[in-house]
Amino acid sequence: MQPVPAAMPPERLLLGPGPSPVHPRVLEAQGRGTVGHLDPFAFEVAEQIAGMLRTVFRTRNPLTHAVSGTGSAAMETAVLNLVEPGDTVVVGVNGVFGGRIADMAGRAGADVVVLEERWGRAIPPERVESAVRAHPEAKLVALVHGESSTGVQQPLEEVGALLRDTDTLFAVDVVASLGGVPVEVDAWGIDAAYGCTQACLSVPPGLGPITFSPKAEAAMAARRTTVRSWYLDLAGVRRWWGSERAHHHAVPVNALLGLHEGLRLVLEEGLETRWARHAEVGRLFQEHVQDRDAVLLADAAHRLPHLTALAWPETIDATKLRHRLLEAHGIEVGDGLGEHAGRAWRVGFMGEGARHDLVDRLLDAVDELLEG
Amino acid sequence: MQPVPAAMPPERLLLGPGPSPVHPRVLEAQGRGTVGHLDPFAFEVAEQIAGMLRTVFRTRNPLTHAVSGTGSAAMETAVLNLVEPGDTVVVGVNGVFGGRIADMAGRAGADVVVLEERWGRAIPPERVESAVRAHPEAKLVALVHGESSTGVQQPLEEVGALLRDTDTLFAVDVVASLGGVPVEVDAWGIDAAYGCTQACLSVPPGLGPITFSPKAEAAMAARRTTVRSWYLDLAGVRRWWGSERAHHHAVPVNALLGLHEGLRLVLEEGLETRWARHAEVGRLFQEHVQDRDAVLLADAAHRLPHLTALAWPETIDATKLRHRLLEAHGIEVGDGLGEHAGRAWRVGFMGEGARHDLVDRLLDAVDELLEG
Numbered sequence: 062m063q064p065v066p067a068a069m070p071p072e073r074l075l076l077g078p079g080p081s082p083v084h085p086r087v088l089e090a091q092g093r094g095t096v097g098h099l100d101p102f103a104f105e106v107a108e109q110i111a112g113m114l115r116t117v118f119r120t121r122n123p124l125t126h127a128v129s130g131t132g133s134a135a136m137e138t139a140v141l142n143l144v145e146p147g148d149t150v151v152v153g154v155n156g157v158f159g160g161r162i163a164d165m166a167g168r169a170g171a172d173v174v175v176l177e178e179r180w181g182r183a184i185p186p187e188r189v190e191s192a193v194r195a196h197p198e199a200k201l202v203a204l205v206h207g208e209s210s211t212g213v214q215q216p217l218e219e220v221g222a223l224l225r226d227t228d229t230l231f232a233v234d235v236v237a238s239l240g241g242v243p244v245e246v247d248a249w250g251i252d253a254a255y256g257c258t259q260a261c262l263s264v265p266p267g268l269g270p271i272t273f274s275p276k277a278e279a280a281m282a283a284r285r286t287t288v289r290s291w292y293l294d295l296a297g298v299r300r301w302w303g304s305e306r307a308h309h310h311a312v313p314v315n316a317l318l319g320l321h322e323g324l325r326l327v328l329e330e331g332l333e334t335r336w337a338r339h340a341e342v343g344r345l346f347q348e349h350v351q352d353r354d355a356v357l358l359a360d361a362a363h364r365l366p367h368l369t370a371l372a373w374p375e376t377i378d379a380t381k382l383r384h385r386l387l388e389a390h391g392i393e394v395g396d397g398l399g400e401h402a403g404r405a406w407r408v409g410f411m412g413e414g415a416r417h418d419l420v421d422r423l424l425d426a427v428d429e430l431l432e433g
Numbered sequence: 434m435q436p437v438p439a440a441m442p443p444e445r446l447l448l449g450p451g452p453s454p455v456h457p458r459v460l461e462a463q464g465r466g467t468v469g470h471l472d473p474f475a476f477e478v479a480e481q482i483a484g485m486l487r488t489v490f491r492t493r494n495p496l497t498h499a500v501s502g503t504g505s506a507a508m509e510t511a512v513l514n515l516v517e518p519g520d521t522v523v524v525g526v527n528g529v530f531g532g533r534i535a536d537m538a539g540r541a542g543a544d545v546v547v548l549e550e551r552w553g554r555a556i557p558p559e560r561v562e563s564a565v566r567a568h569p570e571a572k573l574v575a576l577v578h579g580e581s582s583t584g585v586q587q588p589l590e591e592v593g594a595l596l597r598d599t600d601t602l603f604a605v606d607v608v609a610s611l612g613g614v615p616v617e618v619d620a621w622g623i624d625a626a627y628g629c630t631q632a633c634l635s636v637p638p639g640l641g642p643i644t645f646s647p648k649a650e651a652a653m654a655a656r657r658t659t660v661r662s663w664y665l666d667l668a669g670v671r672r673w674w675g676s677e678r679a680h681h682h683a684v685p686v687n688a689l690l691g692l693h694e695g696l697r698l699v700l701e702e703g704l705e706t707r708w709a710r711h712a713e714v715g716r717l718f719q720e721h722v723q724d725r726d727a728v729l730l731a732d733a734a735h736r737l738p739h740l741t742a743l744a745w746p747e748t749i750d751a752t753k754l755r756h757r758l759l760e761a762h763g764i765e766v767g768d769g770l771g772e773h774a775g776r777a778w779r780v781g782f783m784g785e786g787a788r789h790d791l792v793d794r795l796l797d798a799v800d801e802l803l804e805g
Binding site: 069070071072073075082091093100102109116130131133134161164265266287288290311321322324 | 440465466468478688
């Protein structure tokens, strides 16, 4: 074959649903060098990552680590390890990611009860309550905290309180929310939460932070069947992350170095400060983009601040505008998903991208393109 | 929590079963910046990676890419996508990795026929032939090309020829061999092969190169059941890697940049030159380590050159010597696996580590420690 030239990434300002802009310190850290995953140094890094993730998840859960795959691999880790064939699983579906959980639960052999809700609305906690009353045998209720297909922020506290003293587990997808808006795993009674690295943590994609409560651990210990994946089976994975320090798979050490530095940046800033920054910058964008006649897809009462799905007026070709934004200004925003594909945008001010001046930069570019 | 200091990896010479030493160009490439996985640039990089992987796998298979997980995730991708519940799968087991395939096939719902062989020996092709005669319904035969628990190199050509005109598929684990010794996917009639990045390709762990023949693709198209994992289901994964260029999961773009540069280095050197280098350096080490009374675990007729499992004489504490090697000389070698744990070493001269001077460096360090 012809020699392939070096891959030189173009300058991009990442304002889509992820990846978000990565801090130079993170890129530097993941290039510091490669060590073996059984090196004492690697275990030290792992322990520190687990500790920092506990702070970010607001939990004391011992079983807290990063899956060697993206947020979707972490989602499937939660589903496959908590669910056995024949179990009932209740899933709230008001966008793509709830649908993905339901899909995975089906592959795990579960009887899936879907609570469907119109895209753009949260799942009413009362609906979860009736579903659990109708299915007292339910092993798991799963909800998406930040549904990035619409920008909806799902309320979680009532459902957590409802399930706390039952045998039903509560799993929450925090892929779009972790590090950007409050996530309180212990206080809200969440038994399994998983995120990604490339949203509000501003680390390149490739790892999936995850945490399980002691109640979830007990359910796993009581399994009658083997988990349907070897790679994602926590019985094996935790041999490396836990005190045994044994080989399971070749853990991606360089990616872990990047996550380690990214988490250090999060904690240097402080979680509450970071949440406030995301709220402020996101609300500013939402205000100003509505001044330009964009319609936000999420109900006003349940809106993520930092990740916004919006529809432009019919007179504007949303896809063409998005492509021109990338080509002429190097700014990436996301396409709409599902019924909104080609008609909406998904705009994220996440992690290093949650800055006032970037709101201006995006809106100035949009104005220029719309006038041009 | 207390502030966590930056993670500064110690200087290590990686001469274990992986990871191998990473070229500075690869570390630099993966830190060049992050772009969105739906950016036209990302698809260009993906296409070039697929092309270079075809060269390395010696195949024209259209379905060739890198799994967003380690070599074990690629192994499970092969198993889960080729096997349906109730299928018969014949697996050669002469070490840990054949055992892992059998484990995964069981989780996929297969009836697993294990061809067990003493560790250190290859699976005799005649045994595969009788197994396939006894199980003409077999959907898949799986063998490990480089069994890194023992250093055995499995002959593949006869089995490939045997299965070529049957309905049975042939899957091969090339995790320890890809890029280091000849792997001829098309010429040997292999229907699925998967490797890793951190062995002879000298790229940090985190991605799993994989390729499937048209015969394997036809078998996937004829499936009656859904693949048991969403994350590893090729029907979804190939939407991103193929011509559709659609979102599936957030592909780890920075890791892909590293793999891209690593593959460029492999092709700059030339595959045949690289194989010759691994053969020469590995044989040199095997010769000299036997002069020091180490016993190689693999039969002389079926030995990988570049990855060697060896037992020290009983008078030597293999574990202590290994720890001292890391502490005093910064050199990593691997522990034995299974029955050899604590008693043997696994030593790899792989990728950037397959150099004459590193053989000397290791042996000098060992001599010093043994004399000291």
